[in-house]
Amino acid sequence: MDIQLWPVAASDVAARVDAIVLTLLLITGAIMALVLVLLLTFAIRYRRGSPARRGELPELVKKEVEIGWTAATLFLALFIFAWAAATTLGDARPVGDALEIHVAAKQWMWQTQHPNGAREIDALHLPRGTPARLLMTSQDVIHSFFVPAFRIKQDVLPGRLTELRFTPTQTGEFPLYCTEYCGTLHARMGGTVTVMEPEDYGRWLSAQPQGDDIGHEGAALFVSLGCSGCHAGRGPVRAPGLAGIWGRDVQLADGRVRHVDESYLRDSILQPRRDVVAGYEPQMPSFSGIVGEEELLRLVAYIRSLPGGQP
Amino acid sequence: MSDIAAEGPIPGDAQPHQGLRGAPSYLTAEHGLAAWFLTTDHKRIALLYAAALTVFFFIGGAGAVAIRMELFTPQADLLSADGYNRMFTLHGTVMVWFFLVPSIPNTFGNFLLPLMIGARDLAFPRLNLFSWYLFIGAGALLVYALVAGGVDTGWTFYTPFSTAYSQSYVMAAALAVVLVGFSSIATGVNFIATVHMLRAPGMTWFRLPLLVWALYGTSLVIVLATPVLTLVLLLIVAERAFGLPIFDPAYGGDPLLFQHLFWFYSHPAVYIMILPSFGVVSELVTCFSRRQVFGYTFMVYAILWIAVVGFLVWGHHMFVSGQSLYANIVFSFLSFIIAVPSAIKVFNWTFTLYRGQITFDAPMLYALGFIGLFTLGGLTGLFLASVPIDVHVTDTYFVVAHFHFIMVGGAVSAFYGGLHFWWPKITGRMYPDVWARFAAVLMFFGFCFTFFPQFIMGFLGMPRRYQVYPPEFQIWHVLSSSGAVLLACAYLLPMGYLAWSLIWGDRAEEDPWKATGLEWRTSSPPPRDNFRTMPAVDTGPYFYHPDKEGPRHDEPEAHQNQGRET
Numbered sequence: 072m073d074i075q076l077w078p079v080a081a082s083d084v085a086a087r088v089d090a091i092v093l094t095l096l097l098i099t100g101a102i103m104a105l106v107l108v109l110l111l112t113f114a115i116r117y118r119r120g121s122p123a124r125r126g127e128l129p130e131l132v133k134k135e136v137e138i139g140w141t142a143a144t145l146f147l148a149l150f151i152f153a154w155a156a157a158t159t160l161g162d163a164r165p166v167g168d169a170l171e172i173h174v175a176a177k178q179w180m181w182q183t184q185h186p187n188g189a190r191e192i193d194a195l196h197l198p199r200g201t202p203a204r205l206l207m208t209s210q211d212v213i214h215s216f217f218v219p220a221f222r223i224k225q226d227v228l229p230g231r232l233t234e235l236r237f238t239p240t241q242t243g244e245f246p247l248y249c250t251e252y253c254g255t256l257h258a259r260m261g262g263t264v265t266v267m268e269p270e271d272y273g274r275w276l277s278a279q280p281q282g283d284d285i286g287h288e289g290a291a292l293f294v295s296l297g298c299s300g301c302h303a304g305r306g307p308v309r310a311p312g313l314a315g316i317w318g319r320d321v322q323l324a325d326g327r328v329r330h331v332d333e334s335y336l337r338d339s340i341l342q343p344r345r346d347v348v349a350g351y352e353p354q355m356p357s358f359s360g361i362v363g364e365e366e367l368l369r370l371v372a373y374i375r376s377l378p379g380g381q382p
Numbered sequence: 383m384s385d386i387a388a389e390g391p392i393p394g395d396a397q398p399h400q401g402l403r404g405a406p407s408y409l410t411a412e413h414g415l416a417a418w419f420l421t422t423d424h425k426r427i428a429l430l431y432a433a434a435l436t437v438f439f440f441i442g443g444a445g446a447v448a449i450r451m452e453l454f455t456p457q458a459d460l461l462s463a464d465g466y467n468r469m470f471t472l473h474g475t476v477m478v479w480f481f482l483v484p485s486i487p488n489t490f491g492n493f494l495l496p497l498m499i500g501a502r503d504l505a506f507p508r509l510n511l512f513s514w515y516l517f518i519g520a521g522a523l524l525v526y527a528l529v530a531g532g533v534d535t536g537w538t539f540y541t542p543f544s545t546a547y548s549q550s551y552v553m554a555a556a557l558a559v560v561l562v563g564f565s566s567i568a569t570g571v572n573f574i575a576t577v578h579m580l581r582a583p584g585m586t587w588f589r590l591p592l593l594v595w596a597l598y599g600t601s602l603v604i605v606l607a608t609p610v611l612t613l614v615l616l617l618i619v620a621e622r623a624f625g626l627p628i629f630d631p632a633y634g635g636d637p638l639l640f641q642h643l644f645w646f647y648s649h650p651a652v653y654i655m656i657l658p659s660f661g662v663v664s665e666l667v668t669c670f671s672r673r674q675v676f677g678y679t680f681m682v683y684a685i686l687w688i689a690v691v692g693f694l695v696w697g698h699h700m701f702v703s704g705q706s707l708y709a710n711i712v713f714s715f716l717s718f719i720i721a722v723p724s725a726i727k728v729f730n731w732t733f734t735l736y737r738g739q740i741t742f743d744a745p746m747l748y749a750l751g752f753i754g755l756f757t758l759g760g761l762t763g764l765f766l767a768s769v770p771i772d773v774h775v776t777d778t779y780f781v782v783a784h785f786h787f788i789m790v791g792g793a794v795s796a797f798y799g800g801l802h803f804w805w806p807k808i809t810g811r812m813y814p815d816v817w818a819r820f821a822a823v824l825m826f827f828g829f830c831f832t833f834f835p836q837f838i839m840g841f842l843g844m845p846r847r848y849q850v851y852p853p854e855f856q857i858w859h860v861l862s863s864s865g866a867v868l869l870a871c872a873y874l875l876p877m878g879y880l881a882w883s884l885i886w887g888d889r890a891e892e893d894p895w896k897a898t899g900l901e902w903r904t905s906s907p908p909p910r911d912n913f914r915t916m917p918a919v920d921t922g923p924y925f926y927h928p929d930k931e932g933p934r935h936d937e938p939e940a941h942q943n944q945g946r947e948t
Contacts, residue, residue, distance in 0.1 A: 074857060078842045088770045092841075095768065099761040106728060106757050110750060113735035117671070118742075125737050125932030132733065137677045137726075144725040148718035148764070155768035156711045162770065163707050178547075212543040213637060215702065215777060219843025222774040226703045228638070229542060230631025233704045246852065250777035250845040252536050254547060255463045258848035342634065359632065 081241035082221035169204035176214040179260035189279035193262030198272035205235040215251035239266040289373025317375040405909040422507035428492035438480040445473030450863040466849035467534040474537030486658035497901035500582025505575035513568035520561035527554035541629035541640040556615040570604035584919035591923040596661025599689040611647035645696035653692040659796030670746035671738030672933035684723035717767035739933040744818030748799025751826040759787025780840025806890030813883040825872035831865025917945030
């Protein structure tokens with residue numbers, strides 16, 4: 072059994088994290104060595120009865136050195152902070168054309184769904200070199216999506232969407248763990264992320280059972296839940312049309328402006344009276360408890376697939 | 383001391399102790415069960431706490447033993463999945479609230495705080511006794527929860543798992559923690575009042591020994607932070623028992639609210655656990671290097687800085703929880719800031735050794751071990767304060783290793799160091815020195831052996847709270863479990879020889895270490911009212927040598943006690 076000391080680095084995030092880790096290891100290693108050397112040197116040199124000089128402390132060691140190391144540690148801390156914060160902000164910058172994967176977590180499994188509707192359980196296939204964007208939600212307690220090889224981790228919460236962005240840079244199979252304690256089988260809630268060359272990924276994807284893509288499933292729900300009655304203009308009630316609203320800013324009745332994204336659409340379905348669009352009555356009923364997490368994902372996918380103009 | 387006629391035997395002690403001038407020691411002043419269980423003597427209450435804490439240390443330790451045995455192999459061998467979850471919850475809950483938080487304050491703090499500032503007792507002796515009964519009540523409730531079936535939420539009680547999904551005795555455990563919180567608060571209030579009101583004449587704020595400063599800072603944190611824990615656990619009970627939707631997202635609640643409130647207490651709680659050991663280590667390092675502490679005022683301000691900024695860093699437990707990016711960056715910044723006072727303390731302890739006359743008695747070995755382990759624990763905190771690294775290592779064994787370095791390598795080492803240092807004062811007996819030095823060295827290496835491998839496996843991706851794990855992590859778990867055997871020996875050994883010393887140990891002098899604190903200018907063990915005559919104070923602490931000279935080779939007695947007769 073060969074002993075591994077450094078985890079595989081298989082994403083763009085991993086490269087950036089490892090650079091900071093290495094630098095910090097050098098800095099903290101130097102500080103640790105300094106403290107140990109000082110402790111040992113002083114302990115040996117000034118052991119009771121040794122001939123080393125005692126008496127008053129030299130001037131240099133009195134006040135100046137104290138201010139010196141306070142300033143030095145502060146400066147060092149600020150330097151590391153600035154670097155880490157810059158990296159954090161960089162990682163958070165959105166990238167265009169990311170492959171969107173929907174992830175639903177529940178005790179004790181991971182369900183993933185590709186843009187074309189292909190589903191996996193406790194597994195996820197990704198093409199190398201394509202930015203991936205994971206939109207995640209939980210159906211029960213808090214879970215956490217952790218792939219050590221990618222150096223990414225994000226808690227997955229009930230009633231809320233969280234996301235992860237990264238680009239896999241290496242092919243292979245990488246373990247996925249749940250890292251937020253979630254009950255009896257927490258330790259067994261894992262899976263495998265398989266990164267493939269883009270052409271292999273395409274072949275793999277087309278070999279999957281052809282479900283409807285989630286947008287189509289959402290369209291069926293949109294009718295069966297009765298949304299289309301008002302929002303598609305066929306019923307007596309006046310409700311805002313949904314075509315082309317994705318990605319735009321909408322004016323709300325109370326003067327605020329909200330950007331139409333996943334979380335806004337979720338909120339509007341589950342708590343419709345919270346952000347009413349200007350010019351409309353707050354009369355939509357809440358669908359909380361009626362639509363599940365997976366159905367929400369499909370409805371949102373449908374709404375964003377609507378072209379501008381006619382619904 | 384020993385030439386004075388004995389009054390009569392007391393249980394568990396072959397020869398009774400007596401103070402000078404015929405005043406009986408606090409151990410022999412009164413007899414019978416009621417004299418112990420209804421005592422208002424801070425020294426006896428300290429011993430009551432010590433007994434209760436020992437019991438909980440064994441309960442929590444048993445949890446650790448079960449965990450380390452189970453993790454010896456990657457498969458599930460000993461425990462069911464639920465059984466394992468209950469074990470680590472037991473270990474965490476008991477060790478945090480029923481050992482680490484009360485450990486140094488309620489034993490050494492209770493015993494020494496009045497002695498060190500020259501008072502007869504704490505400001506509110508009956509409140510002190512009441513806090514012990516609250517502690518026992520809380521402990522009984524917790525033991526009930528554990529025996530009835532256990533708790534499986536982890537010590538962190540995260541919602542919605544704890545409110546809606548856990549099938550275990552969450553409410554009993556939560557109420558036990560609420561109760562023990564009130565016990566903490568009672569002690570904190572008592573210490574604050576005592577330090578403010580009962581200092582001896584001349585004992586000004588900047589003449590207080592650093593242990594008193596550390597206990598004072600700790601008490602402030604306890605009094606300000608614990609109510610938030612009480613509140614959030616009561617909210618859990620309200621949601622679990624009465625369905626009041628606070629954290630449940632199905633009714634518009636927010637599970638992250640729980641985490642914010644919980645860590646608003648639990649991060650300061652880390653400082654509740656470590657600040658008192660800063661105080662203990664300052665006493666030990668100065669005494670055994672025979673030097674005034676380096677940078678006394680910086681040490682005081684570092685304690686206060688930590689106590690204040692400790693309230694502002696709770697969000698660093700939540701970098702991957704879904705809190706906003708900007709919150710992450712602010713909390714990361716504040717977490718780096720709080721590293722500075724800890725660094726100041728490490729450098730100051732190190733420079734206290736400079737030009738000293740160092741001896742390596744057991745308490746000093748514990749203190750030196752503490753400095754090394756705390757430094758490594760603190761430095762790994764810089765990794766966790768950096769958001770991108772924390773994202774990778776949070777909720778892995780890296781975090782487990784980090785906080786065990788601080789709380790076990792740090793706080794428990796300091797506890798054992800203090801126990802050896804003040805043992806002669808508390809019991810009037812000397813322990814066998816060679817055994818004690820051996821135990822101190824064993825504890826250091828056993829600890830490193832147990833917890834250092836956890837940094838590596840955590841960085842490799844081994845998640846915490848896992849009963850079964852991929853086989854590539856086994857080597858690290860085997861190292862860790864083997865080290866735990868050594869560590870367990872190092873914890874048990876002192877219990878053996880310290881108990882031995884109660885009967886066969888040499889009698890302790892009044893001031894066996896030639897130390898400077900007021901607690902050393904009374905008999906060992908002290909009389910009921912602490913001092914023959916109440917002391918007055920003319921100098922600062924740690925007067926081991928005159929300002930303009932260093933300690934001398936031949937005269938270990940060159941020190942001067944802080945107090946004088948009035």
